[in-house]
Every structure is written in structure tokens, then in C-alpha cells.
Amino acid sequence: QPHQPFQIIVRYTTADGPAIWWLDPELTYGNAKPFVFTQGHSVCNRSFFPCFDTPAVKCTYSATVKAPAGIQVLMSATQSSYLEEEGVYQFYMEYPVPAYLVALVAGDLIHADIGPRSRVWAEPCLLPTAISKLSGIVERWLTAAESLYGPYIWGRYDIVFLPPSFPIVAMENPCLTFIISSILESDEFLIIDVIHEVAHSWFGNAVTNATWEEMWLSEGLATYAQRRITTETYGAAFTCLETAFRLDALHRQMKLLGEDNPVSKLQVKLEPGVNPSNLMNLFTYEKGYCFVYYLSQLCGDPRHFDSFLRAYIEKYKFTSVVAQDLLDSFLNFFPELKEQCVESKAGLEFERWLNATGPPLAEPDLSQGSSLTRPVETLFKLWTTEPLDSVAAASSADLTKWRTFQTVLFLDRLLDGSPLPHEVIKKLSECYSSQLDSMNAEIRIRWLQIVVRNDYYPDLYKVRRFLENQMSRMYTIPLYEDLCTGTLKSFALEIFYQTQNQLHPNLRKTIQQILSQGLNPLPAIDTTAVTTDTPAMVLEDKVSEATNGAISLRDVNVSA
Secondary structure: OOOOOOOOOOOOOOOOOEEEEEEOOOOOOOOOOOOOOOOOOOOOOOHHHOOOOOOOOOOEEEEEEEEEHHHHHHOOEEEEEEEEEOOEEEEEEEEEEHHHOOEEEEEEOEEEEEOOOOEEEEOOOOOOHHHHHHHHHHHHHHHHHHHHHOOOOOOOOEEEEEEOOOOOEOOOOEEEEEEEEEHHOOOOHHHHHHHHHHHHHEEEEOOOOOOOHOOHHHHHHHHHHHHHHHHHHOOHHHHHHHHHHHHHHHHHHHHHHHOOHHHHHHOOOOOOOOHHHHOOOHHHHHHHHHHHHHHHHOHHHOOHHHHHHHHHHHHHHHHHEHHHHHHHHHHHOHHHHHOOHHHHOOOOOOHHHHHHHOOOOOOOOOOOHHHHHHHHHHHHHHHHHOOOHHHHHHHHOOOOOHHHHHHHHHHHHHHHHOOOOOOOOOHHHHHHHHHHHOOOHHHHHHHHHHHOOOOOOHHHHHHHHHHHOOOHHHHHHHHHHHHHHHHOOOOOOOOHHHOOOHHOHHHHHHHHHHHHHOOOOOOOOOOOOOOOOOOOOOOOHHHHHOOOOOOOOOHHOOOO
């Protein structure tokens, strides 16, 4: 009957698809039980369940999941229950969400409470580390976010750490953030990644971009909110350092892709048949952030802009919006700015921000981070000024006392300048190689990329050792790309043949494609676990292929 509620029941079976990742026990940290997780962003959940797989459509959902004894099942839901005698879990999400935010994970998972509304889930061997890293501080971040943007509306904020096969760093599934376990050893990256997902609770989950062509509405606003939260909790200097590191990566990507590349627009045209994930890049995050930061500066005081964002969330929560909704709301909230026609200011027109290719039209003032960035600039200059004074360079800074973001910023700039003169790379190795060995993976991979790009054979054994112990996409792909771009492809092949069985089939297939570029087809490799249903390569692979491996994974997708 017209205008009357009705119900449709669709009975369906799904095979392996891009959303669903099955892991044998050997691909987990505990090697004890099988594991499965889903990753719906951006249009993969259509392979998980029948749905309107667009961010413009939101709905509540319920789910019933049956699992073997000893397997813990979790979903991105506000309510859950478990009937032990039947092995059945029931889940319900009471607030409307887009299809891509429906998520499931099941495996050998146990939990611990880390705050009044947060718990952490992980494999038993990882749980103590997760507790030590996050206990108490997640609530601090949530409270800071609430003071800026209003109440946290999702009830619980739990975190589950996934095996290294998880294809991205983190995913903001409501009530249950998914995050890759590999990031646990890099404290500062863990802080930033979790706070970014916390920010998505307001920007992306509560208010969502209605079209994937305007993904910056979620990512740019979430990045801005993330940095407001870090400024409140860790100070402006730390936030400016992290921002400088990311903007460096943005300019690196822009240099490689070209300033006229259409993917550098904030409003990107999505052609039919193109996976929206292919549009995820640093422009989505950092150019989007710069536009939001510019809007905040028009207000004169970031606290005034915080007030606007609170009103924006309250007006549009549980709906999906387009850029014009945000900008109209902004001008209506600040009528004095509307009277000044700020949207048409020469060279900084809102329309130009959205549709011009190239770098951001304006970037933030990062001078408050100079106490942390200036030592990096000084040390880099000492190592790259001819003639090299290695004694002065070595004595000017103690990397063991630096923040992680300082060290990675320094190493990234050395990477940008590679290949370096042999004398420089030799002295760098003598000064820092042993120090860097004991640092986290975000630092070590950058040093190893410097080793590879400079064909520095004395440290190649460290590259082998690193790849023999890594199963994560974020720490393997960049090295394989660099190895295959240079003269070390045979070295890469040798390592891959030795380690392939410890890699997820999807990652194995990606590395095979990297190794195959420019060669005859590779000799037969056991690919019995790889099917034609393997997920299509996401942006990282597409961009790398287009630029002969010049852009690493870490330069593209920080976290969803």
C-alpha cells in the first residue's frame, strides 16, 4: 500500500569477496585459531551482504552470527548479546549508518577495559602491550573531543587490534575501531591513528559525505578535528610537527603525480566503473585539512570555529551531506563573513579550493612547532651541504632523544634526496644504523628504504631481516617497490620466495605484481589460496604502478 511500511526478505549466499578476509591460524600472531574480518570501505560491503552501497543511504541494522566455541565475534554495533549454548551472537546498531561502516571480526580475541566506556580487544599474546599503550588515555581523547564537538553519541568506543594482514592502518567502524597490530610498536603513530578514528565519530560517522567524490568532507574534517584534539592534549608544537610531516608527504606526492593531476582536486570526478578507493590519497586528507584550517582562520579564533562545527554536527548528525551544505552552514553561522563575501576572495575562492588542481591554496602557520622542526632542518642541511663535515653533522643531534615524528621527517627528507653521494650514505650508516636498529618499524623502514635507494650493500642484510619478520602490507610493499625500481630485483625475488608462505594471499599477489613489472612472467608460485575474487588493488598499488614504484604506501593512505 502507498506510504505504508513493508518488509523485504532477501535470502542470499556470499562467496569470498573483497570485503571478507579469511586468515588461517598461521597468519595470526598466536598461530592458534582461524580469523576473519571485513573491510567495507569504500564499496566492498556489497560482497558481504545485499545493501545500498553508497554513503548517501543510512540505516540501522541487526545481525545474527553463529561461530564455533572459542571464537569471539564482534561487530560495529551499539548492542550485543551471546547465547553460549547455541554459539550465537546477536548485534544491533540503533543509529543509522552507511553500509561501509558495517563491520565484523571473529577470532581468538580477549578484552580488557581501558576506560569507563572503552575496552581493547586483541589476541592473548598482544593484549598486555595494547593495555600498556592505551589504558586511561583513550578516555582523555574522548573527553577532549567532546569538549570541542559535543557529546560522543555512539555509547562505547572500543578498539580491536587485527593481524598484520589488515590492508590499511585503521578503520573508524562505529563503536569498534579496527586497527592494525603492527602499529603498536610506534607510539606516536598509534596516538595519531587512534585520535584520527576518534575524530571520525563526529566527522564521517555521524555526518557523512553523501558521495565518494567529496571524501574530503570526512577525511579533511576528521584530520582537522584530530589536530585540534592533539593540540588540546599534547600541545601545539607536537601537532605542528605531525602536520609538517604530513604536508611534506603531500608535496612529495604532488611532485610525483604532477600539479595538474585531477586526483589533486577536492571534488574529484568519479568515472563509471572506478573504485572510489582509488580516489583516496593525501589530497583527500591534507588538502582537505588545509581548506578546513583556512575556514577556521577566517573566524579569527579556532574556538569560534569549534562552535560552528558543534552546530554543524547537531544539525546534520545521522545524515549525509555535500560540500555546499557545509559551506552554506558556515556562512549562515558567521553572517559577518558572508557580508564580507569571503567565499569569493580573490585567489582563495571556495569554488577554487574545491575544483582547482595542485597544492592547497593556503597552508597553516606551523611556527609553533619550530622547537621540534628546526633541529630536523639543521641536521638535514648538515648532511646534504657540500663538502660534508660528518663530525659536525654527527654531533649536532642525538636521534635517540628525538620524537618519532622528528626522526621520520629527517629520514623522509634524506629519502627525497636519494641517491646520495656514497660518502654521505656511508657516514650516515656509521652514525645512525645501529641506533635505528632498536627503534620502531616506522623509523626502521625509512632507513632501509634509504639503504635500498642508495644501493648500500653493507646494510642490505638488515633489509632481508626486516622483510623476513614482516607480514604487514604497510611495511613490505614500500621496500619491494624500491627494490624493484633499482638494481636489486633479484635480491627481492630471493626474499619473496623464502617468505611468501607467511604472507596473506592478497599481499602475496600484490608483491608478485610488483616483482613482475618489466620482467617475463614469474616462475610458478604456489597461489592456491589466491582466487579471482581477490580484492582489486586499492589506490596504493594503482599509484605505485603508474609511477614505477615512486610512491610508497605510507605516502598515500595513513588511515581510513
